[in-house]
Amino acid sequence: MASLRDIKRRIKSVRNTSQITKAMQMVASAKMRRAQELALNGRAYISALANVFKHLQDTIAECSSPLMQRKETGKLLVVVINTDRGLCGGLNSNLFKEVITACPAEADYITIGAKLNPQFARTGRNLVASFSLGDSFDEAELKPILDFIRNAFLDGTYKTVTVAYQKFINVMVQKPQIVELLPITPEELLAVAAQDDTEDDNNANFLLEPGAGSLLSSILPLYFANLLTQQVLEGKASEQSARMVAMKSATENAKTLIGELTLEYNKARQTQITNELLEITTAMKAME
Amino acid sequence: MHFRIITPLRTALDLDVTGLKLPATQGEMEVLPGHADLITSVANGELTYTANGELKSLFVGGGFLQVEHGNVLLVTDTALEAAAIDTDTVQAALERAQKALRDRASVLSREEQAYLEACIAKQLAMMEYSRVRKR
Numbered sequence: 001m002a003s004l005r006d007i008k009r010r011i012k013s014v015r016n017t018s019q020i021t022k023a024m025q026m027v028a029s030a031k032m033r034r035a036q037e038l039a040l041n042g043r044a045y046i047s048a049l050a051n052v053f054k055h056l057q058d059t060i061a062e063c064s065s066p067l068m069q070r071k072e073t074g075k076l077l078v079v080v081i082n083t084d085r086g087l088c089g090g091l092n093s094n095l096f097k098e099v100i101t102a103c104p105a106e107a108d109y110i111t112i113g114a115k116l117n118p119q120f121a122r123t124g125r126n127l128v129a130s131f132s133l134g135d136s137f138d139e140a141e142l143k144p145i146l147d148f149i150r151n152a153f154l155d156g157t158y159k160t161v162t163v164a165y166q167k168f169i170n171v172m173v174q175k176p177q178i179v180e181l182l183p184i185t186p187e188e189l190l191a192v193a194a195q196d197d198t199e200d201d202n203n204a205n206f207l208l209e210p211g212a213g214s215l216l217s218s219i220l221p222l223y224f225a226n227l228l229t230q231q232v233l234e235g236k237a238s239e240q241s242a243r244m245v246a247m248k249s250a251t252e253n254a255k256t257l258i259g260e261l262t263l264e265y266n267k268a269r270q271t272q273i274t275n276e277l278l279e280i281t282t283a284m285k286a287m288e
Numbered sequence: 289m290h291f292r293i294i295t296p297l298r299t300a301l302d303l304d305v306t307g308l309k310l311p312a313t314q315g316e317m318e319v320l321p322g323h324a325d326l327i328t329s330v331a332n333g334e335l336t337y338t339a340n341g342e343l344k345s346l347f348v349g350g351g352f353l354q355v356e357h358g359n360v361l362l363v364t365d366t367a368l369e370a371a372a373i374d375t376d377t378v379q380a381a382l383e384r385a386q387k388a389l390r391d392r393a394s395v396l397s398r399e400e401q402a403y404l405e406a407c408i409a410k411q412l413a414m415m416e417y418s419r420v421r422k423r
Contacts, residue, residue, distance in 0.1 A: 209328035
């Protein structure tokens, strides 16, 4: 049986850990609220944008933009939106599993967030770039990434760009998603637009100012930028929620552990007292 | 006529209006009930709308306007009331962009230059709007 002092030491260390996890839980839940709000509001924006876009689709075929062209040659680029820090449960490893099964080994990879980089190195995937974003989201930070992806796509290095991210469903549930970012396809637009609640009427004849071509060429880059932004925001919301849940369960585990250890401690102490009494009475008996 | 403004950060407006005026890229335009279905791009500038007999005003950044069966939807990157514009921040952002454009002109790519110029145009329009409104 462990000595009293050992048990006491363990209780102390578990208590310290639980204080840390508790603090992390609080921090994550504060950040989560902000990240969630951004992610949910961004969804309305992107589907509104897709909704406008949807009405242009008749004209899309005629004036195809370079961002929509499907190329014959070129490699595959996969953008993996993971986290910079750990302690967020199975969030990153779930995403990684999904990526490994869905994406071919010869594709090029970009990570946003550094946590999965060792895994990519270990499995021998070709990681071409890794970016880190701060906890508070700033659009300017995303710009170099957007430029990199767009330029690599436009100059024909890549024929498709796919994004893997954790979609935020609710605090308990995040779903790994792998979607194609470029080229932008009409089908994907329709799927995004359908999330918007306005009634659907594709036959409407819209006046287009200043002409479909120039509308399309200004809305497409905007749509592309905001789609990736939205996916990053979803990833951030997922990260904070997952971390909060993970830290919450860690704190609870620590509490049960402390309870069990305290019980053990009390038992050990009682045994010690009983032993001492036994020794005293034996000694007294011997002296009689 | 239902009118919604959606920005990346929030749904800025969601109400019934009797008319609105806004700066389209091809000149100022007015949308009244019964307007034909339309999609147009919107420039930086002042948007005014009438709701419950009151004339209200907002600053909007570039974006798109869609009129569909009397539902008006404006998708834009910025929508702010005059009171929400902090001229000091705008001024600082303006100077930052101008400085970047001036100092790094030789190393900037054409896209970066265009991006900075768009930023400057927007900040200038915002300054102008808030100057006129706050007087």
